[in-house]
Amino acid sequence: xxxxxxxxxxxxxxxxxxxxxxxxxxxxxxxxxxxxxxxxxxxxxxxxxxxxxxxxxxxxxxxxxxxxxxxxxxxxxxxxxxxxxxxxxxxxxxxxxxxxxxxxxxxxxxxxxxxxxxxxxxxxxxxxxxxxxxxxxxxxxxxxxxxxxxxxxxxxxxxxxxxxxxxxxxxxxxxxxxxxxxxxxxxxxxxxxxxxxxxxxxxxxxxxxxxxxxxxxxxxxxxxxxxxxxxxxxxxxxxxxxxxxxxxxxxxxxxxxxxxxxxxxxxxxxxxxxxxxxxxxxxxxx
Amino acid sequence: xxxxxxxxxxxxxxxxxxxxxxxxxxxxxxxxxxxxxxxxxxxxxxxxxxxxxxxxxxxxxxxxxxxxxxxxxxxxxxxxxxxxxxxxxxxxxxxxxxxxxxxxxxxxxxxxxxxxxxxxxxxxxxxxxxxxxxxxxxxxxxxxxxxxxxxxxxxxxxxxxxxxxxxxxxxxxxxxxxxxxxxxxxxxxxxxxxxxxxxxxxxxxxxxxxxxxxxxxxxxxxxxxxxxxxxxxxxxxxxxx
Amino acid sequence: xxxxxxxxxxxxxxxxxxxxxxxxxxxxxxxxxxxxxxxxxxxxxxxxxxxxxxxxxxxxxxxxxxxxxxxxxxxxxxxxxxxxxxxxxxxxxxxxxxxxxxxxxxxxxxxxxxxxxxxxxxxxxxxxxxxxxxxxxxxxxxxxxxxxxxxxxxxxxxxxxxxxxxxxxxxxxxxxxxxxxxxxxxxxxxxxxxxxxxxxxxxxxxxxxxxxxxxxxxxxxxxxxxxxxxxxxxxxxxxxxxxxxxxxxxxxxxx
Numbered sequence: 001x002x003x004x005x006x007x008x009x010x011x012x013x014x015x016x017x018x019x020x021x022x023x024x025x026x027x028x029x030x031x032x033x034x035x036x037x038x039x040x041x042x043x044x045x046x047x048x049x050x051x052x053x054x055x056x057x058x059x060x061x062x063x064x065x066x067x068x069x070x071x072x073x074x075x076x077x078x079x080x081x082x083x084x085x086x087x088x089x090x091x092x093x094x095x096x097x098x099x100x101x102x103x104x105x106x107x108x109x110x111x112x113x114x115x116x117x118x119x120x121x122x123x124x125x126x127x128x129x130x131x132x133x134x135x136x137x138x139x140x141x142x143x144x145x146x147x148x149x150x151x152x153x154x155x156x157x158x159x160x161x162x163x164x165x166x167x168x169x170x171x172x173x174x175x176x177x178x179x180x181x182x183x184x185x186x187x188x189x190x191x192x193x194x195x196x197x198x199x200x201x202x203x204x205x206x207x208x209x210x211x212x213x214x215x216x217x218x219x220x221x222x223x224x225x226x227x228x229x230x231x232x233x234x235x236x237x238x239x240x241x242x243x244x245x246x247x248x249x250x251x252x253x254x255x256x257x258x259x260x261x262x263x264x265x266x267x268x269x270x271x272x273x274x275x276x277x278x279x280x281x282x283x284x285x286x
Numbered sequence: 287x288x289x290x291x292x293x294x295x296x297x298x299x300x301x302x303x304x305x306x307x308x309x310x311x312x313x314x315x316x317x318x319x320x321x322x323x324x325x326x327x328x329x330x331x332x333x334x335x336x337x338x339x340x341x342x343x344x345x346x347x348x349x350x351x352x353x354x355x356x357x358x359x360x361x362x363x364x365x366x367x368x369x370x371x372x373x374x375x376x377x378x379x380x381x382x383x384x385x386x387x388x389x390x391x392x393x394x395x396x397x398x399x400x401x402x403x404x405x406x407x408x409x410x411x412x413x414x415x416x417x418x419x420x421x422x423x424x425x426x427x428x429x430x431x432x433x434x435x436x437x438x439x440x441x442x443x444x445x446x447x448x449x450x451x452x453x454x455x456x457x458x459x460x461x462x463x464x465x466x467x468x469x470x471x472x473x474x475x476x477x478x479x480x481x482x483x484x485x486x487x488x489x490x491x492x493x494x495x496x497x498x499x500x501x502x503x504x505x506x507x508x509x510x511x512x513x514x515x516x517x518x519x520x521x522x523x524x525x526x527x
Numbered sequence: 528x529x530x531x532x533x534x535x536x537x538x539x540x541x542x543x544x545x546x547x548x549x550x551x552x553x554x555x556x557x558x559x560x561x562x563x564x565x566x567x568x569x570x571x572x573x574x575x576x577x578x579x580x581x582x583x584x585x586x587x588x589x590x591x592x593x594x595x596x597x598x599x600x601x602x603x604x605x606x607x608x609x610x611x612x613x614x615x616x617x618x619x620x621x622x623x624x625x626x627x628x629x630x631x632x633x634x635x636x637x638x639x640x641x642x643x644x645x646x647x648x649x650x651x652x653x654x655x656x657x658x659x660x661x662x663x664x665x666x667x668x669x670x671x672x673x674x675x676x677x678x679x680x681x682x683x684x685x686x687x688x689x690x691x692x693x694x695x696x697x698x699x700x701x702x703x704x705x706x707x708x709x710x711x712x713x714x715x716x717x718x719x720x721x722x723x724x725x726x727x728x729x730x731x732x733x734x735x736x737x738x739x740x741x742x743x744x745x746x747x748x749x750x751x752x753x754x755x756x757x758x759x760x761x762x763x764x765x766x767x768x769x770x771x772x773x774x775x776x777x778x779x780x781x782x
Binding site: 009013016024025027082102223227262 | 529533536537540541543544546547550558559560561602605606608609610612613616617619620621622623624625626628629630631632633634636637638640641659660663664667720721723724728738741742745750753754757760761764765767768
């Protein structure tokens with residue numbers, strides 16, 4: 001009886017968690033090699049060649065990596081800074097509640113808000129105009145739909161920083177940093193030595209897995225670059241969906257080729273972590 | 287006299303590692319058997335098999351001459367107590383103690399009387415309404431005992447029950463256990479790695495090492511066994527005389 | 528200085544909320560006016576108008592998210608227990624992490640064909656299933672931590688004290704897992720509530736959840752209605768945070 005229910009439950013898990021990914025991957029693979037779909041004319045590497053030889057895909061991949069790196073660096077910097085300098089205030093009073101509020105913002109709302117704030121006719125542009133710093137809204141810099149993804153980065157940082165603030169303020173207590181700090185002091189460490197050699201390394205090391213997961217999340221983010229980014233370069237998710245929904249049917253297999261690369265990339269990353277740090281997957285060995 | 291618990295040739299392996307080699311021994315009714323065992327000796331596996339929480343590969347376990355290898359743990363009436371008290375965090379002291387009686391659907395009046403009696407035995411009447419996290423380590427261990435004793439188990443299995451307590455509390459708990467054990471005529475297996483504790487707590491002594499079990503005929507027997515470590519211990523103290 | 532920065536920080540968090548609320552009350556906002564003009568509750572009255580469907584949208588979203596969260600939590604509770612007992616625990620958890628980190632919209636793109644084939648593309652059941660595909664592995668990840676050595680020991684103890692499997696489940700496991708279950712419920716609720724790309728793709732625009740409406744209002748350049756729909760989106764999570772911020776944040780699950 002027990003034996004049975006266990007097997008049913010694990011089968012359900014594999015069916016609903018692993019099989020969809022595999023099916024999707026298989027379909028994308030077949031499509032990208034011309035083996036299925038509207039244009040299917042038998043096996044061809046044409047779409048893969050087109051994808052890999054065009055700069056468009058590499059630009060999109062590079063842009064996604066760039067955004068992910070900038071967003072994570074910025075968010076980590078601010079969250080560490082806030083947690084280390086405001087430690088005591090984060091546990092009680094208004095701050096302890098307010099920090100959680102940004103978690104109530106879905107990405108699409110954050111993107112909409114950022115647009116209304118940063119666009120040429122947005123709130124900041126109006127403030128600057130009223131201050132007399134610009135005479136016309138066209139003088140306001142391009143922060144939305146721009147080449148560097150300024151609004152995308154801003155929006156993602158707004159979403160991610162609060163998460164890391166809460167994570168780090170919890171870790172600060174769990175890892176007994178106040179005690180370690182006192183200990184380091186008695187050993188003769190100065191204030192900024194304690195920060196750079198004790199607090200920051202401990203927090204970063206303890207959150208390494210989370211940081212990696214967020215890098216992957218940011219690379220795959222969709223609604224924020226959809227509303228705030230431009231066509232070229234576009235982030236990976238937007239790139240794929242745009243190719244899928246274009247009128248040019250020949251673009252569809254390319255979209256699937258990129259999907260295959262994306263899924264492989266992520267599965268490889270997770271597998272590498274699994275091989276090198278199996279403890280991340282088993283809480284009892286942490 | 288007919289033994290209460292009869293363990294015959296119990297063997298257990300995990301993968302290629304054999305943790306119990308043909309373990310056989312008997313336990314008389316109302317007997318407290320101390321078993322000396324270090325971690326990794328197979329002691330926890332043995333107790334878990336007796337409680338029905340692990341399945342043996344081979345051998346038989348009988349209670350009052352009835353084979354019970356296939357009896358599920360909840361039907362055995364053998365309670366296995368861990369080193370940690372493991373109180374149910376969502377229940378207060380009284381509710382924790384009453385747990386086994388409620389499961390057996392005894393009437394509220396009976397439960398109330400029995401719990402009150404048990405609370406008096408362990409000296410925690412004042413703390414009946416407290417939640418587990420409000421108690422000290424020793425108090426928690428008392429509640430854990432009371433919760434097990436109230437269902438009058440046929441056999442009580444104790445896996446280093448006082449290992450996590452400080453020296454003073456440990457002595458208090460040993461005395462409490464001896465008192466209750468006598469009063470309630472308990473049959474129990476008491477595992478410890480402390481030589482002195484083994485000698486004070488048990489009517490008889492056994493030893494488990496690398497999956498091999500040995501039961502000594504008498505405490506003298508135990509002392510005479512060079513491997514038991516009792517002689518070295520005695521020699522150590524003698525040097526101060 | 529520190530105090531001033533903290534006040535600035537607090538203001539910067541309340542600013543988006545106030546800004547969106549204000550926009551939702553506006554009618555027009557000509558450049559370079561700082562605030563929208565002709566503020567009134569007229570847009571919010573739009574909610575009540577039966578042809579506006581925004582209130583229906585709200586309840587449709589709520590229904591979908593509650594359903595996804597309930598089914599996910601119940602199933603993930605059982606699954607995660609069996610995974611924890613399995614000797615392949617780490618390998619199975621690896622399988623849970625891949626859909627968890629995969630971009631939902633890309634997963635939807637590769638699976639859309641199968642949804643069309645099954646005839647559930649463009650309707651609520653398709654959206655429910657697709658959201659379940661991403662919420663369920665997440666639920667398993669959240670609850671995985673609950674099944675540790677101590678939980679197992681308590682479960683065994685309950686059995687030796689005489690409880691059957693069902694009694695142990697009802698009297699011990701369920702009560703001690705209450706917090707983990709609530710956390711799982713709220714987290715998976717939010718996954719569904721916040722989801723846009725996958726819902727829009729599998730729903731083909733005909734399953735109008737709140738996020739989909741925000742997007743279409745933005746596309747129609749109707750920023751006032753977009754702000755209104757945004758307010759409706761952030762309201763339930765804020766209430767959840769107000770009830771208990773612990774349920775919304777899963778530190779333990781992701782470390």
